[in-house]
Amino acid sequence: MVKQTTKEHDLIVDDERTSNTVAALKQGILDNLFYVVGKRVEVATDLDHFTALAYTVRDRILARWLTTREDYAKHNVRTVYYLSAEFLMGPYLANNLLNLGIEDVIRQAVAELDLDLNHLIGRESEPGLGNGGLGRLAACYLDSLATLGVPAMGYGIRYEFGMFHQAIRDGWQVEMTDYWLRYGNPWEIRRPQACVEVGFGGHTQSWADSFGEYKVLWSPNEIVKGVPFDTPILGYRSGVANTLRLWRSEANESFYFDRFNSGDYEGAVGAKVFAENISKVLYPNDEEIRGKELRLQQQYFFTSCSLQDMIRRHETAGHSLENFHEQCTVQLNDTHPSIGVAELMRLLVDIHGFDWDKAWEITSHTFNYTNHTLLPEALERWPLRIFGLLLPRHLELIYEINARFLTIVRAKFPNDEARVARMSIIDEHGERYVRMAYLACVGSSHINGVAKLHTELLKSDVLHDFYELWPEKFINVTNGVTPRRWLAVSNPEQSELMTSKIGLGWIGDLDQLSQLERYAEDSTFRSEWRGVQHAVKVRLAQYIAEKTGVSVDPSSMFDAQVKRIHEYKRQHLNVLYILTQYYRLKKDPTLEISPRTFLFGGKAAPGYFMAKLIIKLITSVAEVVNNDPEVNRQLKVVFLPDYNVTFGQLVYPAADLSEQISTAGKEASGTGNMKFAMNGALTIGTLDGANIEIRDAVGHENFFLFGLTAAEVAARKAAGYHPHQIYESNGALREVIDGIGSGRFSRGDGSLFRPLVDSLLNSDPYLLFADYQSYVDCQDRVCKMYRDPEAWSRMSIYNAARMGQFSSDRSIRDYCKDIWNITRFEIGAGVPASK
Structure with a gap:
């Protein structure tokens, strides 16, 4: 038995157990299995055995977890x-x-119990708490923070229903409920003693106190817990276990007997329904007003919970709020938690x-903002009428923040009211909006x-005005992915094979792959x-x-494009090439090409019609191609x-070619491009996002490049782009476009893909036609190279060996050095490690 002493009590850890x-x-x-799951071996299911195994593994994490928290508290670390x-x-x-x-x-232990570990691993439900790259990046960063020994805590929402399950019916996406908590979650621990309250709606009252200070009281009409x-x-072999804290919304009073007794049966449970809806489902479809309201409620809910929790932790550790930012x-991972500035x-x-001045000093030195998009429509804006109804006090605060900010803008750029209008946190054009990205910029x-x-385009375009005002605020941190998962x-x-040549060190230090x-x-x-x-x-x-x-034939080239379905990601450009090859083979069945399996995967947002139509196009083309013996x-x-x-x-380990188009x-940035290349896939791609840095790292000769540059895209649009020409x-x-429009790939229905065809012919907003021939020519080079397995393997090895800089460990080190001003902490060493 080993005895460890904490401030509150003596903790007994049974090393033998x-x-x-x-x-x-x-x-x-x-x-x-017996004491937690409540089953005997002879009647236990695979799920029961998985659950028992998960708790057994969690038991071995808990001591590290508690020790990490105790050491952070003992040494007063910045978090x-x-x-x-x-x-x-x-x-x-x-x-x-x-x-x-x-x-x-x-x-070995599982095998001696007549169980198969791989089978049990496959029984685990996946927490669908993200739509794609943004959520997966956050997961990679938590892994790296723990691996590097950085004191950290993740905060988010414990959605009861995660990202929808996607079924394909008659070629169309159908969204189905993802109840990932159906069988429980053995990894989490509920902490009801740390509950907080969050308000919505209501009204504010202001007055001057006895000292003449302006005071405001917000009286919400809904309070949730x-x-x-x-x-x-x-962390990987680090001895560190950080915490991911996810918030579930509950009603303060789940059942009101007085309302029930008076016959108001719906009102008796109304608060419970309102509260629980907030953490019910990941990112509701916000096409309708109710969807927008619920999304804003979600964002404020988890951000307020988290900030209240941080303040409690800070004060419990004996610190004054005056040094909170220290x-x-x-x-802020994108704009979703940017309401935190006002909160x-x-x-x-x-x-x-x-x-106000002291509060703003603390606030503006606490937050940092990561922007994840170059699409203007993805920079969140909330209509003032919705924002003011849900968060009346925060709207008042944002007005004040904005007024003081615009004073700074006018002082730096006098007599430039157009700039002032562009930079205002409140968009005054037409229906008025709160610009959440601007709030994040001002408060970070x-x-x-x-x-x-991406960072250069933020400076020159999306956030150009803010860059001119505060160039020192702008920093690049290229994304990375964890080599552990x-x-x-996964591979x-x-x-x-790699470990047999260079040892295990690469798992914790991806730069060691260069030895390959x-x-x-x-x-x-x-x-x-x-x-x-x-x-x-x-x-x-x-x-x-x-x-x-x-x-499918495993000896064929596996050509993969797996990512969120979106017009700018251009899955339909890939389809145009597939149909180009299809027509070539129909004209000349003896044509020598590399056999290829085109793999697609990804979900379309429920309200995004064109993305859903692209899925239907892919599945319709698959139906024709896969059933044509020629x-x-x-x-x-x-x-x-x-x-x-x-x-x-x-998919990532099995791909030969990665489509980053x-x-x-x-x-x-993209992170799928990194995962593919890390596993040895060659990339066909444009000079977009992190493709540029990947190409520079792996060698231009080991990357299949096509298409216009960002500058050429802008110039082409400025000069007047005419796809029909x-x-x-x-x-x-x-021939390809006419085939799609004729109904050849839609069972004779010439109208099915008409919206897609018309969009491409008349506007082609993402320049598929401009890049089409370059893409086809580049794909022909890919075909030729794949027929030389020695050359292809050589390129594949170089891709994997040169991916060290795309580990999320490197990204986190950059954040620590350039943004957070924080040092690593070695558990047990008693002192912070060097940066």
Whole structure:
């Protein structure tokens, strides 16, 4: 027995009970099966065994988790608070086994209980708490923060229903409920003692106190309770376990007997319904006003809960709120938590009695803002009528923040009222809006983009006025992804081969992959590399057959485009190339091409008609191509439904070619491009987002480049872009577009894809036609290269070996150095480590 003393009580840790011997692990699984799950072995299901195993692993994390929190408190560390409306964590079990370093011994223990570890790992429900890249990036950053020993805490919403399950029916996306909590969540711990209250609506009253100070009282007409659920986030072999705290909304009073007794049966539970709706589902469709209201409620709810919690933690540690910004740094992951700027001001001024200037000093030195988009429509704006009804006090605060800010603008740029109007947090054009990105810019110490091109475009275009006012605020931190999940866990075959040559160090230090470069010219190693890649493709082919019934050849090129479905990401440009090849083969069945399997995956936003139509186009083309015996030995098209982290762990390792074909200047960064390249896929892409940095890192000769640059896209649009002229002048493109419009790929229905065809012919907002021929020519180069397996393998190895800088560990080190001014902390060492 080991005894550890804390401030509150003596904590007894039984080393034998939570040791990592096979015997202790077997006993732990059996104990948790009986005492936690409540089942005997002879009647337990696979889900029961998974749950017992998960609790057994969690038992071995808890001591690290508690020790981490105690050491942070003891040494008075500065803490990073990462606010994100999404955390797409993925399944925990396999990742925790890797980070604990106990996979082999767990596998043996499970086998001795006549169970299969891989099968149990597959029983875990995935928390669908994110739409895509934003939430997955947040998850990667939490992994790296813990791995690097950075004191940190993630805050978000514990959505009861996550990102919808996607089914494909008659080629169309159908959204289905994702009740990921149906069987519980063994990794989380409910903390009701740390509940907070959050208000909505109501009215404000102002007065001058006896000292003549202006005071305001906000009286909300709805108050909900935020209940935290904590999950330990374990670092890779670091001894550190940070916390992800997700908030669930509950009613203060779930049932009102007085209303029930008076016959108001709906009113008796009305507060419960209102409160629980807030954390019910991830990002409701905001096409309707109610959807917009609920989305704003969600954003304010988790941000207010989190800030109140930070203040409580800060004061409990014995600190004064006057130095809140010295102990706490808050990162806003996009605009969703940007209401935090007004909320922290409210808490400091209205609740804790600070004067405005001191409160603003604390607030503006607490927050930092990460921008994730170059699309103006994605910079959130809230209509004043909705904002004022839900958050009347915050609207008053924003008016005051804006008035003081515009005074600064006028002083720096006198007699430039056009600039003042452009920069105002309140958009006065037509219906008035609150510009949330501008609130974040005004209230943050730093503003960062997520790729070099993205940051430069923020400076020159999207946030140009703010850059001219505060150039020192703007910093670039290129995104990264964790090599733990996206290589070590998802691609064990390739990981084992790499480890056999360079050791295990690369898992915690991805720069060590550069040692693989010396093997790129070794024909024996290239053969081994092809062998493990083929094995991974066989596994994916089996999955495709099970999920879709489509049989694909693992020796064909796996050409993958898996990401959110959006016009700017140009999945339909990929389809145009597929149809170009289709027509070529129909004209000449003897044409020599590299057999290719085109893999698509991704979800369209429920209210985004054109994205849904693109999915229908992909599935309709697949129906024709896959059933045509003249072409289906050379071409296969597969749309894999319900793309998520689990699915990604199968696709990223198996891809030969990564499609990163967004219109230049539209993708902020991308992280799928990094995951593919890290696993050895070659990239075909534009000079967009992080593609530019990936191309520079892996070597221009190992990247298939096509298309206009961001500057050329802007110039083309400025000069007047006429897609119909390109259609008329390019016979191959005209044949493809006419085929889509004729109904050839829609069972004779010529009207089905008319909205898509008309959009391309008349406006083509994302310049598919302008890049079409360059894309086709580049794809022809890809075909030629794939027919030379030695050359392809050499390029693949160089791609994987040169991806060290795209680890999220490097991103977090950049944040620590350039934005957060924070040092690493080595658990047990008693002192912070160097930056």
